[in-house]
Amino acid sequence: MDIINHGVFFAIEGIDGSGKTTQSRDLVDSLIKNGFNAVYTMEPSKGYIGTFIKKKIIMNKKVSPEVEALLFAADRFEHIDSEILPLLRKGKIVVSDRYVHASIAYQGAQGIDLEWIESLNYFTIEPDLAIYIDVPPSVGISRKKGKKSVFENLESLSKVRKIYQDLVDKGNLTLINGMKKRDEIGKDLYKLALQTIEEKLRSQT
Numbered sequence: 001m002d003i004i005n006h007g008v009f010f011a012i013e014g015i016d017g018s019g020k021t022t023q024s025r026d027l028v029d030s031l032i033k034n035g036f037n038a039v040y041t042m043e044p045s046k047g048y049i050g051t052f053i054k055k056k057i058i059m060n061k062k063v064s065p066e067v068e069a070l071l072f073a074a075d076r077f078e079h080i081d082s083e084i085l086p087l088l089r090k091g092k093i094v095v096s097d098r099y100v101h102a103s104i105a106y107q108g109a110q111g112i113d114l115e116w117i118e119s120l121n122y123f124t125i126e127p128d129l130a131i132y133i134d135v136p137p138s139v140g141i142s143r144k145k146g147k148k149s150v151f152e153n154l155e156s157l158s159k160v161r162k163i164y165q166d167l168v169d170k171g172n173l174t175l176i177n178g179m180k181k182r183d184e185i186g187k188d189l190y191k192l193a194l195q196t197i198e199e200k201l202r203s204q205t
């Protein structure tokens with residue numbers, strides 16, 4: 001089923017190793033099983049700037065956090081124009097694995113002024129629901145096998161988590177406990193997503 005008019009836009013956030021990618025994909029699968037047209041997407045995006053960020057910045061950081069904030073914002077606008085908006089205009093449900101709050105949390109954790117990061121992202125579209133999946137940084141790190149990104153150490157992930165938690169306290173993100181079992185988190189997430197979809201459908205009738 002397509003959500004006529006504007007689609008529904010979800011952003012899923014969390015520190016590295018929080019399970020947000022698994023949960024974003026599980027959410028899309030559950031929505032599809034229940035008859036909705038849902039699409040998974042992520043940031044950094046698969047576009048030109050997102051690919052550059054993945055290859056050059058995340059694995060081998062050589063730029064200032066200000067430049068990171070600018071690049072992530074540039075990638076986001078490209079992501080919105082090339083993927084998110086076209087899908088929403090077709091009435092799809094879009095699930096984005098990371099979005100604006102990741103810039104606030106990750107670049108903010110490196111001492112960048114949060115309001116400046118927000119201002120760079122001022123003209124991005126608002127998600128209908130932004131979720132934060134919370135796990136302690138030690139758990140996030142222990143879950144990640146293989147190559148770690150430049151952001152993944154206990155001290156920096158603790159700062160990232162603190163900013164995410166502040167955004168939850170301000171009501172900008174909805175909290176989900178990432179320490180539960182995979183399918184229980186999936187159920188919590190699906191319930192919140194369904195509520196948002198139903199509200200959106202009701203507002204259209």
Ligand code: TYD
Pocket residue numbers: 016021043044058072073097098099100102103104106107149151152
């Ligand atoms: P991540 O979702 O962890 O990628 P993967 O699933 O391939 O591991 O994102 C990669 C890194 O990019 C992650 O450490 C967080 C960082 N990041 C920022 O610092 N700022 C941003 O705005 C975004 C979107 C991501």
